[in-house]
Amino acid sequence: MRVDVAEAEPLANVACPACGEKMRVQRAFDNFFIVETLGVGGMGAVYKARDTRLDRFVALKLLRKELSADPAEAARLEQEARVTASVNHPNVVQVYSAGRAHGQIYLVMELVDQGSLDDLMAHDTRVPEEQVLAAGIQVAKGLQAAYEKGLIHRDVKPANILFSQAKVAKIGDFGL
Numbered sequence: 001m002r003v004d005v006a007e008a009e010p011l012a013n014v015a016c017p018a019c020g021e022k023m024r025v026q027r028a029f030d031n032f033f034i035v036e037t038l039g040v041g042g043m044g045a046v047y048k049a050r051d052t053r054l055d056r057f058v059a060l061k062l063l064r065k066e067l068s069a070d071p072a073e074a075a076r077l078e079q080e081a082r083v084t085a086s087v088n089h090p091n092v093v094q095v096y097s098a099g100r101a102h103g104q105i106y107l108v109m110e111l112v113d114q115g116s117l118d119d120l121m122a123h124d125t126r127v128p129e130e131q132v133l134a135a136g137i138q139v140a141k142g143l144q145a146a147y148e149k150g151l152i153h154r155d156v157k158p159a160n161i162l163f164s165q166a167k168v169a170k171i172g173d174f175g176l
Contacts, residue, residue, distance in 0.1 A: 010034045010047060010062070028052075029101040032060050032108060041173075043067065044104075048111060058096065061107040068105040080151075081107055084174050087149050091142030093162060093172035112170050118158035135161060135169035142171040 010027040027034050032049040038059065039046045044067070049060035067073050078098060085095040094110040117135060120127055139161055143153055153160075153174050160173045 009045070010037075027102070029060060029062070029104075029106050030099055032058065032106070034060065038113075043175075048113070049108075051108070057111050057113075059093075059109040059111045061109060063105045063107075065104055068100070068103060074105055077105055080175065083149060083151050084146075087146050087151060089142055089145035090168060091138045091170050092145055093170045109172070110170075112162040112164050112172065114163040114165055114167070116159050116163070117161040117169070120163070121158055135163075138169040139171050142169075146171070146174065 015022055029049075031053040032051055034047045034049050035057070036048045037045060038048055044061055044063040047060045047062065049058055050056075051058050063077060067077065081095055081098040085097075088094065093112055096108045096110070098105065098107050100106070139156070143156070146153060151174060153171060155173060155175060156171070160171060162170050162172050164170060
């Protein structure tokens, strides 16, 4: 028996109508196969995905279906994705590409998976001053690079400051 999961969110647990057994919805967006959920926000959800073409992990942001369905909103988001992708700076999360599949717009971005400043502050009651200053300077450099391309970050907050394995701070989520 086939189970229709076309409207289900990626990685959702769906019950088989015949036997009741739960199964996980597997979903790919073009050559990006979703592996795990990284976060959910107002614009959509971010997933860790495997790029099957280039054999690497990326962050895949799926915009909410209702945003993707609105032509004016979709055009605005696609334009903002183009501008964000033009910012090539070590302190800005890189946008690799964008597309549309399953009725949703998606963005493919650099996977920065060592946590956010928000995570760090929740874990350590007191973050060392040197670490905070270094992250602040790095984020300021990233914001300057974005500003030079005409991009203004409208939501700078600890959750949008991410850390790479090399402990480099990167600003992400430019409202997309």
